[in-house]
Amino acid sequence: MQEVTQIMDDAAMRRSMTRMAHEILERNKGLDNIVLVGILTRGVALAERIAAKLEEIEGQQVETLTLDATPFRDDRVVDKTTPTEAPNLAVVDRKVILVDDVLYTGRTVRAALDAIMQAGRAEAVQLATLVDRGHRELPIRPDFIGKNVPTSRSEQVIVKFREVDGEDGVWIASNK
Numbered sequence: 724m725q726e727v728t729q730i731m732d733d734a735a736m737r738r739s740m741t742r743m744a745h746e747i748l749e750r751n752k753g754l755d756n757i758v759l760v761g762i763l764t765r766g767v768a769l770a771e772r773i774a775a776k777l778e779e780i781e782g783q784q785v786e787t788l789t790l791d792a793t794p795f796r797d798d799r800v801v802d803k804t805t806p807t808e809a810p811n812l813a814v815v816d817r818k819v820i821l822v823d824d825v826l827y828t829g830r831t832v833r834a835a836l837d838a839i840m841q842a843g844r845a846e847a848v849q850l851a852t853l854v855d856r857g858h859r860e861l862p863i864r865p866d867f868i869g870k871n872v873p874t875s876r877s878e879q880v881i882v883k884f885r886e887v888d889g890e891d892g893v894w895i896a897s898n899k
């Protein structure tokens with residue numbers, strides 16, 4: 724039987740995203756030259772939420788770009804016979820904040836970093852995630868974390884965003 728437990732409601736998510744926005748501003752001393760790059764699917768929703776919060780706090784717009792890291796993955800079947808095209812992302816000389824909803828093995832972020840490098844040389848790349856659930860397979864560590872959630876590998880973290888899923892919240896699903 725699957726047991727599903729909610730660990731963040733919409734208010735908790737909102738508070739975490741607000742804190743992350745403040746941390747981004749503090750670390751970067753403002754928003755100059757910053758671009759948020761959201762990884763499909765829910766990283767994009769998170770990036771847009773954080774961008775809206777940054778704008779609310781600073782009164783300055785921040786650009787949000789969308790990245791599909793799938794062609795750059797090393798752990799799912801992709802066509803290796805044709806070279807992967809560099810994504811059309813304006814990152815050259817900008818401070819990129821890579822955004823994803825869950826950080827687990829780190830393989831999605833590795834693929835995203837590969838995509839960003841191919842798009843051009845960013846001034847810096849920082850990583851923001853709503854949930855860090857551990858179990859990294861690569862030396863990747865987030866700069867901005869909504870919530871650290873210790874998990875076992877058999878569990879699943881489910882993040883929902885209103886824009887994508889019709890509601891906001893985070894759940895852990897485990898098989899009992």
Ligand SMILES: O=P(O)(O)OC[C@H]1O[C@H](OP(=O)(O)OP(=O)(O)O)[C@H](O)[C@@H]1O
Nearest residue numbers: 763764765823825826827828829830831
């Ligand atoms: O650190 P990792 O082990 O790579 O796992 C994290 C990734 O897994 C989920 O994406 P998923 O692959 O389910 O795609 P989706 O967001 O498009 O549903 C999540 O949104 C992260 O992108």
Ligand SMILES: O=c1cc[nH]c(=O)[nH]1
Nearest residue numbers: 825827878879880881
């Ligand atoms: O538990 C997990 C692992 C990877 N990606 C998710 O969205 N949840």
